[in-house]
Amino acid sequence: MNARTTGADVTDTRTAGPGAGVTVRVPAKVNVQLAVGAARPDGFHDLASVFLAVSLFDEVTATPADALTVTCSGPDADQVPLDRTNLAARAAEVLAARAGISPDVHLHIAKNIPVAGGMAGGSADGAAALLACDALWGLDTPREDLLALCAELGSDVPFSLVGGAALGTGRGELLTPVEAGTFHWVFAVAHGGLSTPSVFREFDRLTEGVDVPVPQASPVLLAALASGDPDALAAALANDLQPAALSLRPQLAATLAAGADAGALAGLVSGSGPTTAFLVRDPESAQKVAAALEASGTCRATRITASPAPGATVVPA
Ligand SMILES: C[C@](O)(CO)[C@H](O)COP(=O)(O)OP(=O)(O)OC[C@H]1O[C@@H](n2ccc(N)nc2=O)[C@H](O)[C@@H]1O
Numbered sequence: 242m243n244a245r246t247t248g249a250d251v252t253d254t255r256t257a258g259p260g261a262g263v264t265v266r267v268p269a270k271v272n273v274q275l276a277v278g279a280a281r282p283d284g285f286h287d288l289a290s291v292f293l294a295v296s297l298f299d300e301v302t303a304t305p306a307d308a309l310t311v312t313c314s315g316p317d318a319d320q321v322p323l324d325r326t327n328l329a330a331r332a333a334e335v336l337a338a339r340a341g342i343s344p345d346v347h348l349h350i351a352k353n354i355p356v357a358g359g360m361a362g363g364s365a366d367g368a369a370a371l372l373a374c375d376a377l378w379g380l381d382t383p384r385e386d387l388l389a390l391c392a393e394l395g396s397d398v399p400f401s402l403v404g405g406a407a408l409g410t411g412r413g414e415l416l417t418p419v420e421a422g423t424f425h426w427v428f429a430v431a432h433g434g435l436s437t438p439s440v441f442r443e444f445d446r447l448t449e450g451v452d453v454p455v456p457q458a459s460p461v462l463l464a465a466l467a468s469g470d471p472d473a474l475a476a477a478l479a480n481d482l483q484p485a486a487l488s489l490r491p492q493l494a495a496t497l498a499a500g501a502d503a504g505a506l507a508g509l510v511s512g513s514g515p516t517t518a519f520l521v522r523d524p525e526s527a528q529k530v531a532a533a534l535e536a537s538g539t540c541r542a543t544r545i546t547a548s549p550a551p552g553a554t555v556v557p558a
């Protein structure tokens with residue numbers, strides 16, 4: 242296992258033992274619809290984002306410490322910042338500031354969600370840390386206040402807390418739960434990440450001079466999601482950031498083609514990418530599509546998941 246600790250910040254490198262702290266499990270997401278409006282004066286984009294939580298989880302463990310420290314384990318741990326820019330550390334800071342206490346806590350992230358992959362990995366850790374610190378510090382912060390703190394941390398963070406399936410409006414932080422049947426997915430993890438701001442900037446460049454419509458959730462997509470019918474959902478998947486992600490990373494076209502050739506019902510870029518998501522009929526076809534994607538050499542790894550998954554949840558000690 243690959244474990245790293247912060248540099249200047251490290252005073253405590255313990256890994257939590259049983260009962261020593263609070264562990265929260267938190268899911269990754271895919272946007273089954275991502276409608277993007279024109280850039281706003283504040284630089285953000287209004288969205289109609291249909292979020293779906295999938296069964297690929299990070300775990301964040303909060304244990305008492307003399308200072309705020311972060312460690313991370315997992316195959317991609319070396320790509321995760323361990324200073325105060327880590328969203329888990331920022332979550333501890335905003336929660337402590339609200340409560341008027343010091344953010345003295347050790348946060349250990351067991352990372353399974355691809356880093357900079359368009360699956361809200363950092364956001365997930367932010368939401369998980371918020372919940373873990375709230376429980377560790379016995380704050381009992383009301384849910385709506387936790388959601389407001391999540392929105393302060395990032396546009397995707399409220400959904401990581403809530404999980405399931407939800408429509409996100411505004412910059413994606415204003416959530417309305419939506420109904421979702423069970424679906425099966427294969428995710429193809431790309432070599433390297435993509436920066437979310439750069440993908441939105443590329444969207445702006447590609448849509449320059451175009452009258453970008455006000456983003457709206459598709460009733461057809463929402464009905465398909467509720468029905469649990471994979472063929473109906475496959476026909477309705479849509480991501481307005483996909484052309485921008487493909488423009489920055491043209492190799493993703495080969496991954497999408499490999500998934501389609503392998504029998505996926507549909508494929509799309511997950512959020513801002515570069516992870517690609519493939520909707521499949523059942524767990525058996527998931528195995529086949531994952532094997533074919535890995536054999537194609539067009540991705541770094543695959544992950545088989547189901548949806549919807551629950552949001553950030555304290556793991557019983
Ligand atoms: C692409 C998505 O993952 C889809 O769910 C999200 O929109 C991104 O959410 P996120 O990573 O939490 O993004 P934030 O941390 O809030 O913002 C990072 C940057 O992404 C861009 N950004 C993000 C959200 C949004 N609605 N419009 C944007 O233009 C902005 O440049 C912003 O400075």
Ligand SMILES: Nc1ncnc2c1ncn2[C@@H]1O[C@H](COP(=O)(O)OP(=O)(O)OP(=O)(O)O)[C@@H](O)[C@H]1O
Pocket residue numbers: 320321322326327328329350355356357358359360361362363364366367397434435437512513514
């Ligand atoms: N806990 C964290 N885990 C991963 N990256 C983090 C974390 N905290 C901060 N970061 C920084 O955020 C950047 C984006 O990582 P993240 O994994 O959140 O991307 P993403 O999944 O594409 O985000 P989103 O889908 O929300 O746009 C990373 O390159 C890293 O520098």
